[in-house]
Each structure stands twice: as structure tokens, then as C-alpha cells.
Amino acid sequence: MDIVPRSDTLETLASPDAGSPRKPFDLLRWYAWVSLAFILSVAVGLGLISSRFIIDESVERDALLTAQFITSIADAEVRHVAIPNVRTMGELLDPRTDHAALPGVSPQARRKARGEFLDHIAHLPDMLLANIYAPDRTVIWSSNPALMGKLIEGDDDLDRAFEYKMRVSASYHNFDQARAEQKFVTPPEHLFIENYIPLFDADGERVTAMVEIYKEPHDLIVRIEHGLIRIWLAIILGAGLVYLGLYGIMRRAARLMAVQQKRLISNETYVALGEVSSAVAHSLRNPLASIRSSAELAQVFDEGPAQRNIDEIISQVDRMSHWIRQLLQSLRPLNDEAVAVDLLQALQDSLQSFAVPLARGGVTLDLQPMPAVQVLGQPALLGQIFNSLIDNALESMEQGGRLRVEVVKQDRRSVTLRLSDTGRGMNERQQRMAFRPFFTTKQGGLGVGLVLVKRIMERFGGSVRLSSSEGRGTRVSLHFRLAEAC
Template identity: 80%
Template sequence: MEHVPRVDLLQLADLGTARKPFDLLRWYAWVSLAIIFSIAVGLGLISSRFIIDESVERDALLTAQFIQSIGDAEVRHVSIPNVRSMGELLDPRMDEAMPDVDPVARRKARGEFLDHVAHLPDVLLANIYAPDRTVIWSSNPALTGDVIEADDDLERAFEYKKRVSASYHNFDDARVEQMFVTPPQQLFIENYIPLFDADGERVTAMVEIYKEPHDLIVRIEHGLLLIWLAIILGAVLVYGGLYWIMRRAARQLALQQKRLISNETFVALGEVSSAVAHSLRNPLASIRSSAELAQAFDEGPAQKNISDIIIQVDRMSHWVRQLLQSLRPLNDEAVPVDLPVALHESLQAFAMPLRRGGVELELANVPDVRVLGQPALLGQIFHSVIANALEAMDQGGRLRVEVVRQDRRYLTLRLTDTGHGMSEQQQRMAFRPFFTTKQGGLGVGLMLVKRIMERFGGSIRLSSKEGTGTSVLLSFRLVNGT
């Protein structure tokens, strides 16, 4: 049985337990969504409760002021002597305790007051309690004379001598005092309004009002709707804004990480390539010198082989120079460069190859602008792009150069050929180092163009279709757009 090394098992275990890379944007999206949603719901609930409580309390205050004002007005209206409070007039059981008070005036004041209470707007039920919790009057006559016990709201109203308001959505069948003649349809409000004696210290009667204020309910519903819409809109805007900022930051981090990896890769490749190139230069020079010497003294059939040696050595030397140039750091400072001059110089250098290749040049008017860069590097950009276009049109064709976009900061130049074109996979690989579709090519031309364009704040894009041609978009940063 073949022995499996332990290191292989450990590697397999590491692969099996390898974790996925941490997705900062996704983590932030879910966490921020949960936090913002929780805060929004909390604010919504607090605001809704505040609106409801304030509205109910305001309605209760107005009702209490109205009831107390009616009581005072009725007492003054009948001019009852020795009685200065409506609360002392409401209990019929106390009529005999005040023989000096005119019974007709007393009944008139009490009747007017109770009539006002019974006809208050939106009233479902009205009860009046004596201090012993007996119902001395009710808009539902069936409740008159009942003693109400174990009513916390009523006890609290008598104890603290303050109005007590409570809202309910469903009435409690177990509560005797909630015997509505007309049952409420939705929300109703319960108010306890204390009436005091003439000195304002002792509660002589408690008025209980059940109301279903339709206008108030509609206003509360509209207010709650506006609150929740505002909270939802605010939460969406906050989440969208923070997500956009985080997404942009994540992209910047990913771009910086990509650039850092690319720079580290280029540094490593540069060190290796420099060592290899310097090691090859001397042997190549010796081989070429020996071949030239042999070619000078040997005129026999070996001349063709010697010439092939010199050609191959020259090609390898060109590769070495191109490799070193593509991997060297781009530390040159950006200076203003005349774009039309650099473009025309490059096209002039390719005038003869274009004519020999049967390529027709169409040059649109290029505005007189200056872009950020270096004259030599800008010429190298045009040299690489034009050379690629010329090699793609080995059977002739047309090369068109035109400006497709210009604004305050950037100018975009498009070079379009009618060559073989590229597949989608080739387009994705075009800017990677050492990828080439040319026989004998090194694959660093477009990579170097991309590095130079990005070094000076520009960009390069490529679009192509097999059998149709290729378009290269070069976006240069203008000098006045810095």
C-alpha cells in the first residue's frame, strides 16, 4: 500500500477548512440595515405613542375645562345661595342635607348641567360618581345606583384629584361601567374629570366621559401616517447614503489593494527580470560578436546560419530592453504635453509602414490641447497602439483617429482599426503582462500603456469584435483640469 505523506493530508485539510474572504461591503450592508431599521422602528413607535398620548391628553384637558366651566356657569346662573360648587349639587341623596337651598333652583342647575354633559359631541357614555363610588347619574339609566368597585382608574382619579385619560380599542365586557348604549366602532377615550367643593380641596363628584372623537382619530391616523412615511424615507436616504459611501470606500480599498498587489508583482518581476536581463546581455553580446566575426571570415554556405544567429540575438536583445522598460518604476513627474504634436510625430514615424501595409489613415481634427504626461512616454503609448493596429491589418485596412469626448477635465481619443479583432477572452487578458497573440511577441505593450495612462491620471479602454476590428479609447487628463 502506497504511503500518503502527511504534508498532503494537511494541505487537503487546509483547503477543506479555508474560509471565504471577508466581504466588508456585504457585512456593512446587513449590519447597517439592521441598526437603521431598529432605530427607525424605535423612533416610529416612540413618536406614534407621543402623538397618541399628546392628542388624547389635549382632548381630555379641553373636555375637563368645558365640564368645569359648565358647572360654574350653571351655579352662577341660578344664583343658589351658600353653594358655590356644582359638585355639591349633583348627588340627589344630599338634597335633604341642605334645607335652606331652593329645591327648584337646585334641580334646575343640576338638570341643565346633566343635559350639557349628555349632549357633549362624540359622547358614547357619561357617568357621575359620588365619593362612595355610587353612580348618581348616567346617560345609560341602567347604571344609576350601581356601586363600582375595583376600578383602578376611578380610584386613581379620586386619590390624586387629577383627570385620568385612557384609550382603548376594545371595550371590556367585565367592566360594569362600560355599558354603552351605542358600542364604539374603533378607538374610544375614557376621561375622569373631578369636581371639587367650594374650597377646591375635596372631590365631591367624579364625571366619567367615554368619547369616540372621529375627527381626532382621523387626525391621529394622518399624523401617524406622515410620521412613518418620514421615518421610512429618512431611513432609506440614510441607508442609501451610507451604503453609497461604503461602496465607494470598498471600491477604493479594492483598487488600492489591486494596485498594491500589482506594484508588488511588478517589483518582483522587475528584480527577477533585471537579474536575468543583465545575465543575458553579456552572453548575447559575445554571441553576436562571434557571429559577426565568423561572418566576416567565412564566405561559405554557413553565411545563412550566421545571419539567422545575428537576427535571433537582436530579437532577444530587443526583448530584454522591452522587458526592462516595461517593468521599471514610473517616477517621472507629469508635465504639460502638446497632444496634437505627439500624435502627429507618432503617425509620421509610421507613415512608411502604413503605406507598405495598404492601411488608409483617417485623421479627424484634434484640438490644440495640452495633457499631463511625459513626451517620450506619450509617444510610446501611440507607438504601441498604432503598431498593434498595423499588425492586426496585415491584409490592409483603415485606421481612424478621432476625438470622441472632451470636457473640462478630460479628452478621450479613439483609435479604430479594421483588423482581425479580438475575442472576449482576449479582451479580458489584453492588459495582463506577458499575454500576446502575436508570434514572437513579449506581451508587455498594452500593459505598459495602461500603466503610463494611469500614472498620469488617465485611462485606457478596449472594445473589439472578431472579424470587425478594434477600438482603443485613450482618456487623457487635461492640464487646465488639474
């Protein structure tokens, strides 16, 4: 039956977009940039809010203290002068009412009482400018004589203080030349504070005068700056620690996910290879058995020139059968439970089976003293590990050499055994590919020996490491878990 491919399938395969590889999603890099932007946004927002709070609270506190100080001075001066019919300092501050408001009181007494209060105002610490307004917004006194007698209009803060009969304070970094009341004799250098402090009549209902104080409290500014520096340093440090902590957690999670993904892909690959290999092996075993039987039969009845070819057929069939057994063994699931295995005994059994090949190959065995320990594993699987490694070492030392076996590290939980040979070694690329399935440097090898070694070691909680140099040999370190520690 002919199979005709569908046209839409051919078009899909021919499309350039269909074959172009998509760039894998980098979770760690995506998280690093997004989390950095988010944490920086939150940190800057918190810093700005905290800075504004510190400045506002400091200014409000300074304004409250200034208002309390001026009110206390006003009350003290009124009690001190003891002028009849005068109950508050606000009733004395407007010089335009000296004759009309309180007949019988000498203007000199009023001016003296007013002068003492204004002298205290003029000598307030850190003061830039002081103005006193009558209810009609006229400047009845100022530390800048050029402002006295001027009518101030369009000042929202001043109007709000008169209207709501409340203290008003604000902070500025730059003064406004357009505002008539901000005519400083000494311009401010940095932050300055504006305070409106109402003075009431004796009943506390009517504002008789409004005191405006401009201050540049240097000590307060220094404290605010130090506080802001500490706040921003704490925010930067906190944001950095949060970012590094979260990045570390995500990096570890990304690595774990990558390892799990590799294991999943590896398991899926092994399952697929196992199914294919099993099918191929079962399909080849019977033909190979028939070929070998026929060759053996021919070997018995034919003693002529074909005898050499018959021996080669039997040898190649045995070689293919050995490959099939290796392949099936390397791909079968490792579900055996871990038991305590005598490490020295398993090693000696493998070395004993290779005694003749080692001697024939001119390889000297250097077995260092080893402790009698039991490791987690299976006797047959540990023997398979040692057989594969010894066979690889023997294969790499074609001209003879030395095979050294020693324990390089031991503690309460584990022991590390190292096998070193003096063979031809491997280059960097070969080392990177050593534990990949079907990669081999041996003539006619299948490339599953080291793969099986790695699977067996990891199955029982151990690990294997390989290091090699071209022309200087190979070292394989086997890290076993001790059975006594479990």
C-alpha cells in the first residue's frame, strides 16, 4: 500500500517558522528583572512616604513649639505690664488703636508693653522674618521695616488662618519673590518654615492679630537630613536583602526544576529506548541463535579453509549478543531495594575476575589498604560497577600501566573510593560526554557502561565523578553512603 503524504503536512514542514527553534523561557532571568523592578518601586515609594512623613512631623512639631512659645510670651507680658482694661496682647499690637480703643491709657504704656513683646519676637532663634497682621491683613509690625503698613492680599494661608482661627504651618525649599510678605532680610539657605499663629481676644472667639514667623531651624534641618539618610539606607539595605533572599530561593528552585526536568527527560528517554531496545533485542535473539547454531554445526563438519570464517561468525554473534545484554541491562528500571554490602568483598570479587586480563595486559594492580565498611547497594550491581570501571581502565592501557584503588575520604555517613589508571585519558569534550548514553571511545563499544555506573550510584544515594587528562590517565571517584549511618 502506497502512503501519500498530505499537502498541509508538507507545507507545515516547509514553513520556516515551523522549524525555527523557540528560545527557552528563562524563569530565573525573568524573575530577576521583574522582582527587581517591583522591589525598587516599593522601596522608592516607601522611602518617599517615610521622608514626607518625617519632614511633615518635624515641621509640625517645630511649629507647635513656636506657637506655644509666642502664646506664652504674650500672656506673660500682659500680666507683667498690668494695664487696666487690657486682657490680651492682641489688643495692644495695633498702634492705630492706641488713642481710640482704650481711653485713659497712655500711649507710652501701650508702646512699652508692645515693644517688650515685639522684642522677644524679633530675637527668636533661627528667625528669618516676623510679621504681625491686623484683622484687615495690614502689616502692623515686621522685622523688615519695608513691609510695615502694607496690605497683604491673595495669601491663602493667611486667609485660612484668620477664617478658621487656627494655626497654619508649611515648609518650603525656595522662597517666592512674588509674595509680598516674603521679603527676607537674610535669604534662607535650605529648608525654611512658615508659621501663622493667631492671637485671640479674652473670650477666645475673635482673632485680634496674626503673628507670622519664618524660621530656618538649622539644628532641626540637620536632624531631618540625618533621619532621611538613615531611612534611605535602611530601605536600600532591606530591599537588597529581600531581593537577594528571594533571588536565592528562586535560583535554588530554578536549579531544582532544571534537575527535575533533566531527570524527567532522561526517564522518558530511557523508557522509550527501553521499549525500542526490548523489541529489537527480542527480534534479534532468535536469528542470532540460529546463526550461531548453524555456524557451530558447520564448524563440526567442516575442517577446511572456511573454518576461520566460521570462527569469526561465532565471535561476532557472541559480540552482538553481549551488546544486546548490555543494552537491556542499562535500560531496565533499577527497582532493587538497598541492602548493606561489604565494599571490600565486592571490589575483591571483581578484581579476582579480572586477574588474568590484567596480567595479560601488563597492568600492575596497586590496591591500598581499605577499611572494612558496608555501603548501601546490591552485590550484583556493585560488582557491575567495578567490572565496568576495571574493563574501561584495562581498555585504556593497551601498552600496560598501573591501576590504583584507594579510599580517599571517609566520615560517619559516607566513603569515597577512587580508581586511577595510567591510560591514554580523555580530552575535555570526551569528559563532558562520558556519562551520556551511547557515547564511547572504545573500539566497538556500545557506550552504556558509565551510564549504568551513574544510574546505579544515584539509585542508592551515591554519586560518581570523573577527571581525566590526555596521556596521563583517568580517575573515577565513587561516593558511597554507609549502611551504618542509615
